[in-house]
Amino acid sequence: MGRRRSRVEGAARALPEAVAALSRSLPAGPSPEIFRRAKFDRPEAAPVLWQLLLRVLSPLAANNTWTDLAPEAQARVVKSALGSRGYPRSVLLQFPDGSSQGSRELLLALSWLLAQGPLLEQLLAQTRVQVGDQLPQCEALTSPGPLACLVATKSPVDLRLVEWLMGKLRFRWRCLILSQREQCTLLSKIHLYTQGCHSQQSLGHLSVAETEMLRDPESSQQLLHALESENARLEAALEWRRCELVFWQWMDTVLDACSPETPAVTSQPTALPMIxxxxxxxxxxxxxxxxxxxxxxxxxxxxxxxxxxxxxGGLGQGPEWSNSRKALREVVERELADLQGSWKLCSTPAQPQRPHRLVRSKDGAPRRQGLQAAEVIRTLSAKEDCLKKALHQLQCQCQQELARLAGTLPGLIWVLPPGH
Amino acid sequence: MLGVKASYLLPADCAQRLVAELQGALDSCADQQRQLERSLRVSRRLLQVWEPTRTPSPVPETKEEDSSPACTPSSQDLEELELLTQALEKAVRVRKGVSNAGQRDRTPSLTSKATTSGTTASAHPQAPSRTGSRALGARPTKGIRRATASAKDYPECRLQTRGDKTQVRTQDQAAGYGPGLRDQAPSSVGHATELFTLKEKGTLLQLPVAFRKAASRNSRLWAQLSSTQTNDSTDATRATKTQFLHKLQMASGCSSHRPCATEVEAHAQSLRKACTLLRRHVQKELAAAPTDWMQEYRCLLTLEGLQTIVGQCLHRIQALQAAVTEQPPGVCLAEKPTQVSSVCEGEVDSSWSPELLLYSNTKELQTLATLKLRVAMLEQQIHLEKVLMAELLPLINTQEPGRPPWLALCRVTYSLLCEGGEQFLTVLRDDPAD
Incomplete structure (x- = not known):
């Protein structure tokens, strides 16, 4: 009996511990009390949870772009992000923007995100302190965030503006490549000159951040501080893993508490805007x-x-005949399987998604463990070829279309630029 | 020649979309450039002569290239600059005695704790504008630094030499200028004894103990986070989580998994690719003229096989569309594009510790980084090509052909869509009257 009681007490203690660990590992570390209040749907918990969800759902919010948003706008961003991730509860999505109600629904949404995947790890990785050197991060180039600026052009625009903008873009591409080259030269020099300085044998040399830290004590303090607070969050995340079970049991009761009040909204075909x-x-x-x-x-x-x-029907059907037919069938099947495989090639990620640290290997030193640059270069070249072909194909398609249009007009001679 | 001088006015809605897309692309490039510029600045500074007390000479950040360059300060800047200069000069006069006394201490014997803590404390003179501090030159700034050099801060971040307590002294000042040295006039550098470059003394640097501890703890924690990801997470927790998700799903009235936006987009992309390749294959097959029964049979089998694949693709699209609009799909979305899973589930990318990426020389690093940029740029270019195709080709179809604006439109469209904007075609009128 006594044993059972202590077990219950242990469980009662475990929940606050789990919630505290979760709070500490989340960005901006909300007070654990918020979670308890949210279970009882208290309005005062709502603003913190809206902000937290905003932080969690949009990596952009980390650099303060979105934290200045009005509560209504914050709610809109959160709802649309949740919707696009396929959040099933429409109760939250139907809240009026900027309302302070529904802290319990917000808690449910946060828990849903937590249960879906390694959310804490992803959040930590997003804001990870970069000590090592990396290849250029080009994600920004390919995904022009959701806040793509809207240009207020109410009147017709000369097509030459488009040409001019395209030219400008090509110029910027060239500048980027040149600057990148210079950066690589400098990086490689710094790596070479600091060879053997790193306390970690596998790294050998210092990174830019580490060298800069030695040059500028102020940045050293900042870096140290950032590392320490990241360590604290990492520890909390590990702690959370150890005791999250009790949290999920508790969430089950939270879900029970709100199910009867909010009857399920039955199969409304709500295709979400972003999709x-x-x-x-x-x-x-x-x-x-x-x-x-x-x-x-x-x-x-x-x-x-x-x-x-x-x-x-007229031909003979001997064993030889059926054998050669079978062989043909196999050849065609293999060909078609190759074809099906080929459209998966272009969609594979170009480089390892894992974070990496650039390390200059010493001349003549034995091969160390890690990814070899030559290997990555091969993958990237294949990807580049693939994309070049895709672009060329689009261009040919346009050329055919234009040639067709031009062909309908007699009396005009189209002189193609050299090279055609 | 025709159409060269004529211009074509894009309708407002189309113009708005195109300009927004292009501006977005330009902005993201500018962002990337700014980031790069920032790290270039840091790296360049590291390769210059190290003078621990010297405030890094600020270089104006590249903002929009269109805006006037930073070297033309506004009148307000100039006013502030004037005030600042006066204040600094006064400070120099007042502190002259102090600075003379403190001069000996500023010699950076890299191991001396007292000295380094003194020198590191130098408050960076915050000039109101970058142009201001640059225009000031080194002399007055130095005065300020000496004035504040007595505060003791950051004792743990000192430079340490390795092994014996070598004092880093560069006897010959000229030797101090490494290959990376830029725009640092000799006159602006005060004491020859303070200087050294990374090239000469880089290998003597050592990371502070506190940092080393924090960093190794950090990598240990990340490794732990990666390992427990797959092993430690108990079955009970997983089961409870799954149960919670299931219950939540059931309580919201839909029992099926609804694909997320990224998932749908990735599917759409891979299907688009499939469609293009299939069409190409069909054309190739139809163009071939079979000469014997073997070839004929093979062609027939291929066409039928293609038919089946097209059917499968269509089936997948229907299932996806159904799943998105929440109607219970008849078919399970078993086949998933690979890169999606990491976005939506994250289970694939289970390792959070950084991996070493080993390169052997500068050229290899350049190739690697350039390729990475080029791939991103090609992706951007393909995206823009599609946008331009969708906007411009319909315009050509709806315009009255043959007239100068139409010709201008054709010419620009050809250049943008077929030549990447780099070349133009010429249109001649073959006038029978001539």
């Missing part, structure tokens, strides 16, 4: 194209099949 704009439109256009292709194929294949069947 329908980008992906769904593209899907529909691909579908149309594929349908056309299917029709075309049907028109060609069916008569051929019929013709083939009628011819085959």
């Amino acid at each position: 329908s704009e980008g992906g769904l439109g593209e899907l529909e256009s691909v579908r149309q194209e594929l349908l056309a292709l299917q029709e075309e194929l049907r028109e060609v294949a069916e008569p051929r099949r019929a013709a083939w069947e009628s011819r085959v």
